[in-house]
Amino acid sequence: MTSGQQERAAWRVTLANVIYNADTPAGRLFDLLLIVAIVLSVLVVMLESVGEVRAGAGPLLRRIEWVLTGLFTVEYIIRLIVARRASHYARSFFGIVDLLSIAPAYLTLFIPGAQALLIVRVLRLLRLFRILKLARYLSEASVLTQALRASLAKITVFLAVVATLVTVIGALMYVIEGPPHGFTSIPTSIYWAIVTVTTVGYGDIAPKTPLGKGLASLAMILGYAIIAVPTGIVTVGLSQAQARQQSDTACDRCGLSGHAPDARYCRRCANPLPQGDRTGAATPPSLGMTGEAGEGQKG
Template identity: 50%
Template sequence: MKLKERIHRFLHDEKLKRKLYVIIFESDTPAGKLFDVILIACILVSVLLVIIESLKELPTYLTTPFVIMEFLFTGFFTFEYLTRIYCSPRPRKYIFSFFGIVDLLATLPLYIGLLFPGARYLLIIRAFRLIRVFRVFKLFNFLNEGERLLTALRESSKKIAVFFLFVVILVTSIGTLMYMIEGTQPNSQFNNIPNSIYWAIVTMTTVGYGDITPATGLGKFLSACVMLIGYTIIAVPTGIVSASMMKEYKRRRDKECPNCHRSGHEDNAEFCKYCGHSLDPSETKAEEK
């Protein structure tokens, strides 16, 4: 009974939860910033270990220390993840948030690796946790720019999807055409349509591996045309996203505060982030009356 009471008290110790929350989730305090710096250092070292361990030239006497360190880091990250759930005011929200999912994925590979040895190299996922560096060092402007980029990508996703479908149809058609031109040649590398489509994709993206090359004059002419088409096609998605980003910047710039006349507010902002005045022009007119 005493053990149950202790567990119950521990699980409902709001004072302890608050202390842990300040340390783990907030970086404004010295303890919180120190914790985040230590966490980032551990992430960097653990990712570096995974990279170094993949080297074939790694001396065998380093294998055991590396494995021990991996288990120590994984134990630390597991404890940290569980502590975040424990002290979070809304555990479910944290668990299903971006950082919550990344934190979980950062701990699972080593445990899965006990059953499937190759899976532990997925520990490289921990690198995503370095995104916390923006919060620790107050680099919120970078996060805002990233948010704007994501917004632009979301807005242009339908256009990009249509364009991608067009490209798929185009490379399929070009690959089939090249198969018809080159497929009849003896010892031709274009011996089937899938190989020809692969060639069309490699050529149109200007990668040019050179593992499949045309032999006839007509095939070479078509290759040259595909290369030129590829240069123009690559620029299209960039233009679509750039147009969406410019639209987003213009929209934010146009949202001007009626009091201090400064712009650059979020779309869903209701008050000026500079002076705190309402951004609703109707409220300003009502106040004047």
């Protein structure tokens, strides 16, 4: 490798540490400045959507918006250049978000009003978890994701049942009330059934006949009963996901993980497992079958 190539490689490594590593002072400063720019960009987009503000400061807001878009574009290109594998970054979650955060600005050249989509830049604030050392919250988010994934089949069946119910209730209400009372079609009646069963109750359509009011009362009571179903499904999924996470406690001696949630000894070497990760407080080692813990305390 020539000296010029070494200098270019060193330059890429230095720049990569600044952009991707928040543990260094320069990297932390870069990320904090990036967060400030993202917040400013989101505020500009929000202010531009207000008619009075747009009439008085529209040109200024658009200039600020284009300056920030240019900075974000340069940042995205530099991230691609200094990344170890540009394709991995481009396909990653943050890579896609970074691209989507600048694309709407260029779409405005062809589609008027597309700048409102720039609000997607708020997703870039998720980098705060990495910058502020909040990774432990990401592990809790992974537990929630696992619970939702495990409950997907049950929730799908539940939604299918609810869709069937609101279709039947909507059709019945269309027959009972009809167009004279605002139920002009079955889709409109199904809309009313969805609003009623979900306990939203806009009130834009309401039954007038006694039979229709009786069916509406039944739908409202059914709605309250339905609310508890997905809550129970997700709660069970969360409990199971947390149990699986706790079962990943590794043995201090042999490193084996995947033990049962209530296991106290390693199934491979019978060494006492650390209990502090499960109960929140360390538990003193008890005397095992071989007496090693007790002998260690005596020595």
